[in-house]
Amino acid sequence: MNLQQFRFVRETIxxxxxxxxxxxxxxxxQPGVSKSIIEFEDELGIKIFERHxxxxxxxxxxxxxxxxxxxxxxREVDNLKKxxxxxxxxxEGGLTIGCTHAQARYILPKVIPAFRExxxxxxxxxxxxxxxTLARLVLEEQAxxxxxxxxxxxxxGLAALPVYNWEHIIVxxxxxxxxxxxxxxxxxxTLAQLAEFPIVTYDRQFSGRRTIDEVFEAARIxxxxxLEAIDADIIKTYVDVGLGVGIIxxxxxxxxxxxxxxxxxxxxxxxxxxxxxxxxxxVFLRDYVYVLLEMLSSELTREVVDEALESTxxxxxxxRSAAS
Amino acid sequence: MNLQQFRFVRETIxxxxxxxxxxxxxxxxQPGVSKSIIEFEDELGIKIFERHxxxxxxxxxxxxxxxxxxxxxxREVDNLKKxxxxxxxxxEGGLTIGCTHAQARYILPKVIPAFRExxxxxxxxxxxxxxxTLARLVLEEQAxxxxxxxxxxxxxGLAALPVYNWEHIIVxxxxxxxxxxxxxxxxxxTLAQLAEFPIVTYDRQFSGRRTIDEVFEAARIxxxxxLEAIDADIIKTYVDVGLGVGIIxxxxxxxxxxxxxxxxxxxxxxxxxxxxxxxxxxVFLRDYVYVLLEMLSSELTREVVDEALESTxxxxxxxRSAAS
DNA sequence: TGTTGTTACGGAAAACGTAAATATT
DNA sequence: AATATTTACGTTTTCCGTAACAACA
Numbered sequence: 001m002n003l004q005q006f007r008f009v010r011e012t013i014x015x016x017x018x019x020x021x022x023x024x025x026x027x028x029x030q031p032g033v034s035k036s037i038i039e040f041e042d043e044l045g046i047k048i049f050e051r052h053x054x055x056x057x058x059x060x061x062x063x064x065x066x067x068x069x070x071x072x073x074x075r076e077v078d079n080l081k082k083x084x085x086x087x088x089x090x091x092e093g094g095l096t097i098g099c100t101h102a103q104a105r106y107i108l109p110k111v112i113p114a115f116r117e118x119x120x121x122x123x124x125x126x127x128x129x130x131x132x133t134l135a136r137l138v139l140e141e142q143a144x145x146x147x148x149x150x151x152x153x154x155x156x157g158l159a160a161l162p163v164y165n166w167e168h169i170i171v172x173x174x175x176x177x178x179x180x181x182x183x184x185x186x187x188x189x190t191l192a193q194l195a196e197f198p199i200v201t202y203d204r205q206f207s208g209r210r211t212i213d214e215v216f217e218a219a220r221i222x223x224x225x226x227l228e229a230i231d232a233d234i235i236k237t238y239v240d241v242g243l244g245v246g247i248i249x250x251x252x253x254x255x256x257x258x259x260x261x262x263x264x265x266x267x268x269x270x271x272x273x274x275x276x277x278x279x280x281x282x283v284f285l286r287d288y289v290y291v292l293l294e295m296l297s298s299e300l301t302r303e304v305v306d307e308a309l310e311s312t313x314x315x316x317x318x319x320r321s322a323a324s
Numbered sequence: 325m326n327l328q329q330f331r332f333v334r335e336t337i338x339x340x341x342x343x344x345x346x347x348x349x350x351x352x353x354q355p356g357v358s359k360s361i362i363e364f365e366d367e368l369g370i371k372i373f374e375r376h377x378x379x380x381x382x383x384x385x386x387x388x389x390x391x392x393x394x395x396x397x398x399r400e401v402d403n404l405k406k407x408x409x410x411x412x413x414x415x416e417g418g419l420t421i422g423c424t425h426a427q428a429r430y431i432l433p434k435v436i437p438a439f440r441e442x443x444x445x446x447x448x449x450x451x452x453x454x455x456x457t458l459a460r461l462v463l464e465e466q467a468x469x470x471x472x473x474x475x476x477x478x479x480x481g482l483a484a485l486p487v488y489n490w491e492h493i494i495v496x497x498x499x500x501x502x503x504x505x506x507x508x509x510x511x512x513x514t515l516a517q518l519a520e521f522p523i524v525t526y527d528r529q530f531s532g533r534r535t536i537d538e539v540f541e542a543a544r545i546x547x548x549x550x551l552e553a554i555d556a557d558i559i560k561t562y563v564d565v566g567l568g569v570g571i572i573x574x575x576x577x578x579x580x581x582x583x584x585x586x587x588x589x590x591x592x593x594x595x596x597x598x599x600x601x602x603x604x605x606x607v608f609l610r611d612y613v614y615v616l617l618e619m620l621s622s623e624l625t626r627e628v629v630d631e632a633l634e635s636t637x638x639x640x641x642x643x644r645s646a647a648s
Numbered sequence: 649t650g651t652t653g654t655t656a657c658g659g660a661a662a663a664c665g666t667a668a669a670t671a672t673t
Numbered sequence: 674a675a676t677a678t679t680t681a682c683g684t685t686t687t688c689c690g691t692a693a694c695a696a697c698a
Binding site for chain 1: 325326327368369370385386389390393394396397400401403404405407408409410411412413
Binding site for chain 2: 688689690691692695696697698
């Protein structure tokens with residue numbers, strides 16, 4: 001029994017039970033993998049893989065259990081490397097943050113400079129994507145953490161901790177009828193009134209667009225959405241050229257910078273939302289990841305994060321199929 | 325990096341940082357262990373062991389963390405063997421039950437025969453001992469489970485699930501003054517009345533003897549304990565020959581079998597007690613262990629046991645010392 | 649000075665790659 | 674026929690034991 005055998009079994013499962021691909025992925029010969037797995041099965045006294053003649057089809061029942069244990073072992077073996085790196089090169093390493101455009105544009109610029117200053121040797125990279133993609137990135141350990149609103153919650157194997165709350169903001173040109181509303185009037189603005197104007201807002205999948213749709217639908221109002229865009233900059237641009245009323249996420253509106261536009265809070269219409277950070281349970285986090293999290297939100301202390309990770313069931317990437 | 329290196333590190337820690345002993349325990353040569361560990365440290369890029377010149381003194385700080393991870397890995401590797409045995413020889417294997425005399429004599433006889441009938445190929449062995457010894461047996465995996473009252477609870481790394489409740493019973497000869505009490509009178513018997521007679525009961529450390537002492541002490545009554553014994557059979561024998569009044573655990577009194585003696589319930593004096601079964605968290609349990617547990621108490625279903633084990637922090641046998 | 653850990657070296661075992669055979673779709 | 678797995682076999686590497694050396698207490 002050795003680690004190599006564990007790797008072979010895990011990779012074979014990941015590659016949909018194709019030994020040839022598994023061998024290629026691990027830069028070794030296919031017969032070697034075959035032999036090693038067979039020896040492993042003999043040693044354990046069970047068959048891990050269900051075979052039809054010579055073709056490997058899936059996991060046997062004992063194989064499914066063994067695969068789970070192997071998964072836990074290999075996760076810890078990976079952690080071993082990270083742990084020692086943590087001590088060997090305390091402040092060096094890589095940090096990949098999965099995020100949506102909104103986070104990359106409006107939130108991360110507030111923390112990355114300070115982070116860079118504190119950890120100059122850490123290579124930071126941003127991976128943009130929509131929330132489901134980001135969740136996958138973290139699960140596959142291509143990203144250390146991911147920041148997004150929406151779907152991030154409730155992905156098995158991921159802990160999703162709240163970073164901050166926000167509400168939508170309606171942006172209009174200063175010469176627009178809504179621009180003259182007092183603060184009180186703005187807070188009493190109804191959906192029906194809003195729907196009288198053409199609307200520019202996010203593409204589906206992003207920054208609470210789903211909520212916007214749901215709210216209109218619940219009120220049985222058909223809004224006139226004249227343009228959908230992936231990011232608030234584009235929305236603001238089109239509002240500025242008079243295309244209509246913009247609905248954007250609060251963090252994307254800065255009265256100081258967006259001088260040409262008036263912003264009206266719209267939390268009473270579209271509710272409050274929580275942007276969360278997703279972390280995979282069971283993986284060792286470098287010290288600087290904890291620091292970044294606390295920079296994102298002072299609530300996210302090491303203790304809070306660890307506790308949340310503790311109580312998150314760990315992901316299992318095996319068991320895509322088990323035999324009769 | 326390989327499993328052998330993990331074994332070497334773990335064993336070296338267990339043997340109080342003596343490579344020579346660790347090598348002996350693993351049936352290999354001492355230079356081999358030394359070399360392997362050094363290579364492992366080089367690969368990780370950290371020192372695991374604190375050395376004074378050539379003497380290994382303890383764990384470094386990174387070493388303590390690494391040792392914990394190794395512990396988790398090796399636990400899972402051990403589980404791998406058990407898991408495959410479970411499927412390879414579903415109903416074969418060994419089962420060691422740690423228990424006190426009381427359990428071995430009065431409780432286990434009720435379940436072992438049925439268990440043997442269902443799993444004829446499982447070799448059952450009983451390991452008797454006092455509760456602290458039993459806890460250690462389970463922690464060191466010399467016993468699969470342990471059944472006892474008293475201290476079993478709250479041992480780190482062990483889940484202690486309730487099996488049954490019991491109360492003490494006072495046993496007297498039919499010609500004893502207390503023998504004539506009606507059921508109601510018995511329930512109103514006071515400590516002071518009881519203390520007027522010489523008492524025969526358990527040795528310290530066993531079956532709720534501690535509670536008996538505490539109750540008398542709280543009432544500031546000095547009982548006249550004329551004989552202490554490890555098991556109820558002996559106590560009953562001496563009661564029978566007229567030495568005094570016996571106080572024994574409820575499960576040890578059977579009105580049908582113990583015809584020559586009268587039993588009076590004493591729960592109102594000494595409280596109710598819970599006998600528990602201790603299981604080590606993180607170890608894989610063979611199917612037949614679950615079956616035995618459910619035979620002991622129908623409450624202890626597989627789900628209940630698994631849940632209890634899940635929520636029990638796992639033991640760490642490393643980290644006896646860490647460096648500055 | 650005895651005990652413990654590291655270095656050096658050589659033989660045995662295993663790990664792994666290539667080539668060939670065999671089975672499956 | 675094409676793809677995929679196992680068997681066979683030889684080379685390379687790793688593993689591990691003995692012997693010698695070094696350092697601690």
